[in-house]
Amino acid sequence: MNPPAARIESLTILIAEDNAADRLLLSTIVSRQGHRVLTAGNGLEAVALFETERPQLVLMDVMMPVMDGFEAARRIKQQAGEELVPIIFLTSLSETEALVQSLEAGGDDFLSKPYNRVILEAKINAMGRLHLLQRTVLEQRDLIVRHNEHLLNEQRVAKAVFDKVAHSGCLNASNVRYLQSPLALFNGDLLLAAYKPSGGMHVLLGDFTGHGLPAAIGAMPLAEVFYGMTAKGYPMADILREMNAKLKRILPVGVFCCATLLNLSFQRELVEVWNGGLPDGYLLRAASGERVALVSRHLPLGILEPAAFSDRCETYPLDIEDRIFLFSDGVLEASNKAGEMFGEARLLQLFERNRQPSALFDEIQRSLAQFRGAVQDDVSMLEVRLQPDSGLQCPPLAFSDSGVSSPLDWSVSFEFRAETLKHFNPLPHVLQLLLEVHDLRARGGALYTVLAELYSNALEHGVIGLDSTMKSDAAGFARYYQERVSRLQALRDGYVRLHLDLAPHGAGGVCWCGSRTAAKVSTWSAR
Template sequence: MSANLPSEKPISQRPVNVCLLVPQQSHQLSIIHFLDPNLYHLTVVHSLDHFTQSLNTPKAERYAIDAIDIILLSTDLAKAESANTVAYLQTLIAHRYVPIILLSQTDVDDASILIDAMAAGAHDYIETSAKPSTHTAKLFAAKIASQVRIAAMQTLAQQQNAQIMEHHKHLMVEQQLAEEVFNKVSQNNGVDMANIRHWLSPIAVFNGDVLLAAPTPSGGLIVLLGDFTGHGLAAAIGAIPLASTFYSMVEKGFSMPDIIKELNAKLHAILPVSVFCCASVVQLNFDEGIVDIWNAGLPDSYVLRKDSSTIEAISSNGLALGIVGAGEYQPKPTRFNLLAGDRLYLLSDGVLEATNDKGEQFGDERLLEAISGQVNANAEKGFAAIKQQVIDFIGEHSPADDISLVELGMVNAADFAAMYQSSQQTITAEPVSWHFS
């Protein structure tokens, strides 16, 4: 076998390397004259043993197989073993698309051989005769040209796929770096306290939703659920300064409205116009049983009253963070009272828009029914039951958006102090608001 070294040029820009596997003295050798030598480089092999010997020869000779663009296989050479031969050839060139075209004889009934060989992976067949006609020659050339076009498209698709995979790998590295930075900023995240239950289910490697929680110097708790436009790095560029500013200002004792205004000013200053953050911010005063909530662009939040079993909705009354400048932004939180055992639910639109395989959305009614059904349930089991209802509804259907659901339980001041101390003993540097899958 001649050693035609592979070219890096696409098939459309160089001669096509054709390998003809045919017995010696066969009339099928006449097809050599059908191929324009300016367009095709032909290698003729008279036995399968000769063809496979190149696997055990020096590396340069091995390239002969890697250089082949099309294989023409005579059924006379393999006969009843044509199907096995095709399967074997496919294993040799499995990493590339190399058409295998069968050559049969018009005066021989080898239909069963052709059927088996095509089922094994052959791409086409051409009937030949001892005295080929002009029509046969044209048909042969047309089929070869057709397979060349298909091979060129397959090669291009493989190259593009390799580029996508390489880009994806670089993107994963960049997102891991962003996650490390975010983790360091959020290492004091208080979302693991016993009165906070959360479910954040990202559709991308880097979540577009973020959950932050921090105790105030006065013994209260401030929680933020944010939903950035986009996913991955588009969300990370906003989440990192958001978390840094949030924790710094809560620790210093700033009021909830001042924190919100500073978060808005920070995001407005650094984010492009197309990126902003819908958010709910909640401040719980455990001494007085008072809750302040501010909702800007997220779905309604819900209060589940333990004693009356009623559900109250708190609608959005603010503009998402990062859209307008500081001078135009005046957050107005809603204040209400909660008793120990009452629960407050925050959610992103991914919960309501979760879709099943019928195209139906989970929606407000199903969520309210799920929440009301847990009024007498243990808090931990109740939240798990709500989450499971959403999961069961979605089934095998892939969510179109991040899903975030948060439950905040009102407790008395002494119980919260104990919860905070317990969380400090087990806290890790891995905030749950970002996930890799």
């Protein structure tokens, strides 16, 4: 013998039957099964009872006065909404068309007259299990919705903090255009830009592995290093080394950041480029239309140990209105509905067909939007062009202020000797000392310019004996800095002394009384 089926929980069952004898028979059978019974003599009464009592199952006769079972079933299903209320039609009809009509009207099953107690009990148990399953599904759905809303609220709070730390900096500058299309709330692609105290700007496009929150975990420490060290005047090489070391230290294995960092000097009309793992960027020259590939020559940030990391950059001269284009891999890997990738060849065709460089960014963006289907990756691209310093509105350097008063009356002297001059740039540390004075912070850029000019003159002319006439043309400019690197590497003697003097002035103001540098001519060995 088969084991008896497990009993379901007690249900409230509505019986709609115009025949009093059949109604009593059904009520007796159903109540003996342990269910609560409601009865109606026609379809209209059944609809009214359903509205007030909300039964879990309906036994509905097809042919009834006032309102037949078909219309009553349609109205009950409409009132039930997303709740599953099974309807079993009670019928003496045997024609196929009539049975199909019962199901189309909202019925879930039918029971032929005369009634069989065993079959009726089995059908009620089956519908009860179906009702219980649907209720469980709805409860789990509502639980998932609540959990999802809780998760989204947590992510919104985290995103607000994320946006304050990994903010866009000066990406809204007039010489910068960008597109950023994240796949999720958190973005694995990172666009950062900041003005340097010495003039010009640093620009970074980064692409962390993965998408969403796991991909964004490294963005905050990376942005903190980028903005903090740029504001303090650190050179590009030091920023790269610190970003790589920090990501290597904190990120789990398998998470790293492909990145391109630009160091734009508007006064010197140069750009330094470091590309680690991103697709080729391009320098588009306005005068000739020449396209120079900015090729990746390094591993991404966060992979190599500090000792193995290379901060070697490539330097390119720039003319006014020259443009640099950077892309994340989401641009090249964007797919259409056929699964075909946008690809490098299609991108280069856009460069070749373009006759108006100022419109190229829009043309790439439009072509990408027309080509791709559903977004499958974070998509970012960036355009930076060279323009005169006078065309940029550089805000003052930003600092967090604890409210503690700053020192107002002091003087200090430094002597930087050969080994320091070879491997270390002291200007960020000197600038940071000055910017501890609140009233000098608004002049941070001007201070850095003065200090950099004094230090460069003392080092390049006083210590290693370079001749500034070498910088009379672009080729000489490049030779000048090659010779500077060579002589610094061979430096054995010499020093630069720097003296700073600060004193109170007026009502609550300060006076930077000035700075002086002195240099001792060095000796070096030619290589």
